Amino acid sequence: MAVVSDKVNVSNMQAVRRRTFPAFDQGFRWASYGSALIVLSVLAGIIGTMVYGGWPAFREFGFGFITSSAWNVGKDEYGAWVAVSGTVTSALIALVIGVPISIGIAIFLTQLCPPWLRRPVSTVIELLAAVPSIIYGMWGLFVFAPLFAKYVQVPLTSIVEGMPILGTILYARVPSGVGMMTAGIILAIMIIPFIASITRDILDQIPTVLRESAYGIGCTTWEVVRYVLLPQAGVSIIGAVMLGLGRALGETMAVTFVIGNANRLSLSLFDPSSTIASRIANEFNEASGMQMNALLALGCILFVVTFIVLALARLLISRVKTH
Amino acid sequence: MDTAVYNHAGAATPPSWGRVRRSRYFADRALKIISTLFTVLGAFVLGWILLMLLVEGIGGLSPAVFTETTPGPGTEGGGIANAIVGSLILTLLGILVATPIGVLAGTYLAEYGKTSKLAAVIRFVNDILLAAPSILIGLFVYMLMVEPMGGYSGWAGGIALAIIAVPVIVRSTEDMLRLVPGSLREAGAALGAPMSTVIVKISWKAARAGMVTGVILATARIAGETAPLLFTALNNNFWFSPNLMGGVSNLPVTIYQFALAPYQNWRELAWAGALIITLSILALSIVARLLLKKDQVR
Numbered sequence: 113m114a115v116v117s118d119k120v121n122v123s124n125m126q127a128v129r130r131r132t133f134p135a136f137d138q139g140f141r142w143a144s145y146g147s148a149l150i151v152l153s154v155l156a157g158i159i160g161t162m163v164y165g166g167w168p169a170f171r172e173f174g175f176g177f178i179t180s181s182a183w184n185v186g187k188d189e190y191g192a193w194v195a196v197s198g199t200v201t202s203a204l205i206a207l208v209i210g211v212p213i214s215i216g217i218a219i220f221l222t223q224l225c226p227p228w229l230r231r232p233v234s235t236v237i238e239l240l241a242a243v244p245s246i247i248y249g250m251w252g253l254f255v256f257a258p259l260f261a262k263y264v265q266v267p268l269t270s271i272v273e274g275m276p277i278l279g280t281i282l283y284a285r286v287p288s289g290v291g292m293m294t295a296g297i298i299l300a301i302m303i304i305p306f307i308a309s310i311t312r313d314i315l316d317q318i319p320t321v322l323r324e325s326a327y328g329i330g331c332t333t334w335e336v337v338r339y340v341l342l343p344q345a346g347v348s349i350i351g352a353v354m355l356g357l358g359r360a361l362g363e364t365m366a367v368t369f370v371i372g373n374a375n376r377l378s379l380s381l382f383d384p385s386s387t388i389a390s391r392i393a394n395e396f397n398e399a400s401g402m403q404m405n406a407l408l409a410l411g412c413i414l415f416v417v418t419f420i421v422l423a424l425a426r427l428l429i430s431r432v433k434t435h
Numbered sequence: 436m437d438t439a440v441y442n443h444a445g446a447a448t449p450p451s452w453g454r455v456r457r458s459r460y461f462a463d464r465a466l467k468i469i470s471t472l473f474t475v476l477g478a479f480v481l482g483w484i485l486l487m488l489l490v491e492g493i494g495g496l497s498p499a500v501f502t503e504t505t506p507g508p509g510t511e512g513g514g515i516a517n518a519i520v521g522s523l524i525l526t527l528l529g530i531l532v533a534t535p536i537g538v539l540a541g542t543y544l545a546e547y548g549k550t551s552k553l554a555a556v557i558r559f560v561n562d563i564l565l566a567a568p569s570i571l572i573g574l575f576v577y578m579l580m581v582e583p584m585g586g587y588s589g590w591a592g593g594i595a596l597a598i599i600a601v602p603v604i605v606r607s608t609e610d611m612l613r614l615v616p617g618s619l620r621e622a623g624a625a626l627g628a629p630m631s632t633v634i635v636k637i638s639w640k641a642a643r644a645g646m647v648t649g650v651i652l653a654t655a656r657i658a659g660e661t662a663p664l665l666f667t668a669l670n671n672n673f674w675f676s677p678n679l680m681g682g683v684s685n686l687p688v689t690i691y692q693f694a695l696a697p698y699q700n701w702r703e704l705a706w707a708g709a710l711i712i713t714l715s716i717l718a719l720s721i722v723a724r725l726l727l728k729k730d731q732v733r
Contacts, residue, residue, distance in 0.1 A: 134629070136629075136631055137629040137630060137631040137632075139631075140630075140631035140634070140635075141547060141630070141631065143539050144539040144540065144542045144543035144546070144547060145543055145547065146539075147535070147536045147537075147538075147539035147540035147543060148539075148540040148543040148548065148553075148554075148557050149557075150536055150540065150601075151536075151540050151557055151560060151561050151564065151601060151602070151605060152556070152557055152560055154564065154575075154598055154601070155560045155563060155564055155567075157575060157579065158567070158571055158572065158575045161574065161575045161578045162571070162574070162575075164578075165574075165578055212473075213473045213476065213477070216470035216472075216473035216474070217470065217474045217477055219466070219470045220470040220471055220473065220474040221474070223470075224467055224471060225474075233474060233478070235721070235724060236477070236478045236481055237474070237477050237478070238720075239481060239717055239720060239721075240477060240480065240481050242655055242656075242716055242717060242720040243481070243484060243659075243713060243716070243717070244658075244659025244660070244661070244687065244712060244713065244716060245659070245661065245662075246659065246661045246687055246690055246691055246709070247484060247488070247659070247709055247712075247713050248484075249691075249694075250690075250694055250705075250706075250709060251483075251484050251487055253694075254487075254491075254694075255483070255487050301480055304477060305477075308477070332459055332460070332462070332463035333463050333466060333467060334459070334462040334463040334465070334466040334467075335459070335462075335463070337466060355566060358566050359566055361568070362566075362567065362568020362569070362570065362571070363568070364568065364569065364570040364661075364662040365661045365662055365687075365691065369694075369695075389568055389570045389662070392570055392574065393570060393662060393665055396574070396577075396665070396666055397665065397666060397669075407574075408574065408578075411570075411571050411574050414568060414571065415567075415568075415571055418566075418567060418568055419563060422562070422563050422566050422567070423559070423563065426559060426562050426563075
């Protein structure tokens with residue numbers, strides 16, 4: 113009895129499906145296809161907007177837009193160099209500080225950490241990425257900058273004063289704690305969770321046999337890391353670093369708080385400066401005419417640079433995954 | 436590859452019987468101590484930030500924070516009720532727009548596109564969007580919506596947040612759907628179910644916890660975003676109009692403006708807001724993690 117009624121049910125359902133599902137099935141397929149295309153068109157839209165909006169500035173100032181360091185709203189003269197060099201310098205400082213720390217954290221998590229501690233420590237490091245960037249900005253400006261000025265800038269400035277190169281790079285005219293170096297340090301903290309968690313995953317993927325055989329012939333942890341794990345991980349760690357670089361280049365709010373938003377070129381890392389993102393955040397709402405076009409052109413430059421960096425990152429990370 | 440590594444290791448450790456050479460011992464010790472210290476440093480910074488928020492923020496927390504609107508310049512007292520509600524609305528709007536698009540696009544990648552060229556391109560583009568500077572998304576939406584519509588609006592803010600949330604959801608949806616064993620789908624297909632039914636009733640069901648986690652993480656990501664709202668939803672000191680036109684007050688931009696202001700009560704409100712927003716986001720992130728962990732255990 114039961115079997116028969118089941119059969120009836122199934123055939124009934126199939127009849128129902130045959131009547132209603134082809135349309136839904138097709139619709140569902142097109143909806144997913146369409147959604148995927150939306151993702152594509154958003155990126156195309158961002159590129160298009162930046163090029164369209166920035167075009168008048170590029171046309172007006174030509175290639176000199178990138179190399180000129182003028183930014184004069186009154187005279188309507190704009191150049192990207194201060195912002196571009198500020199963006200690159202702050203991101204490089206972030207990498208110099210952030211990469212060793214990130215790799216150290218990844219090594220701790222994969223090699224040294226007792227198993228019960230692994231999950232909580234991983235979570236704590238990943239939560240660093242969840243903290244909104246504006247909070248980093250407030251911490252940087254109100255907590256870190258005063259301490260940095262008092263305990264690093266003032267003593268360091270008195271030491272390096274008069275020295276040939278260091279005297280320029282590390283000289284703080286006004287030791288307020290705000291400036292390029294502080295921005296770089298805050299950026300370093302912000303990119304650590306990204307680089308650390310990807311590096312951790314990369315190290316985890318390396319076959320345990322390799323590690324164990326190295327330990328088996330008497331290698332120390334340092335030797336295992338240096339001669340087995342890092343060569344094996346190879347370029348994908350560079351990929352992780354590139355991803356961090358991409359984040360650092362485009363970070364806005366935290367940098368806007370601590371970089372000082374000055375528009376002049378300075379060789380000192382302790383002087384206020386600005387980045388592309390911080391300049392857009394500061395000026396865009398009040399901008400009109402050519403200033404707006406210049407800001408969009410800055411956005412265009414930022415987009416191209418981050419696109420290249422992120423594309424490289426993806427290439428380097430995925431190559432290792434597949435082999 | 437393997438032999439190369441073996442040679443490296445061999446060359447690095449010439450046979451030295453008996454005691455470990457001091458230099459090797461010190462290098463090893465240094466690595467262990469330094470990487471442990473770096474990890475402690477990371478945890479310390481998180482703790483420091485949270486402590487700062489608690490110390491500065493708790494003093495500013497009062498019932499008025501949740502009931503009164505943001506004060507004007509030079510006005511005493513006030514709260515951030517309009518900013519909190521505005522933020523909730525913008526985040527909700529963003530996630531409501533992003534979830535269907537993100538889930539469907541992720542489904543396309545995992546179930547339809549798979550290894551096709553288009554899928555590879557979309558995966559690539561999605562990864563770029565995932566890390567693209569959020570301020571550029573603000574500029575894009577400004578040009579796309581604010582300028583043509585003739586003014587700032589909550590809609591533009593919601594769309595800007597949605598654009599940030601979509602890649603997060605696409606990525607997590609695809610990753611989770613890929614973990615669903617192919618045999619489950621084949622079983623469904625063998626019963627005569629059309630592809631859409633297999634996806635909705637089998638793949639989505641099996642990957643549900645992971646997909647929900649993705650949406651929660653996307654919510655946490657956009658809840659604290661400031662940069663894309665600067666040029667889209669803007670901010671003001673009033674309750675926004677019900678049609679969300681003409682600027683919607685929101686927590687991140689309020690914090691940004693108030694933290695740098697010369698008024699004492701503005702600063703206190705900024706700290707209170709910072710505490711509220713950070714604790715909510717960290718709570719969301721932890722909930723998402725627990726959800727995924729529970730699913731894995733099961």
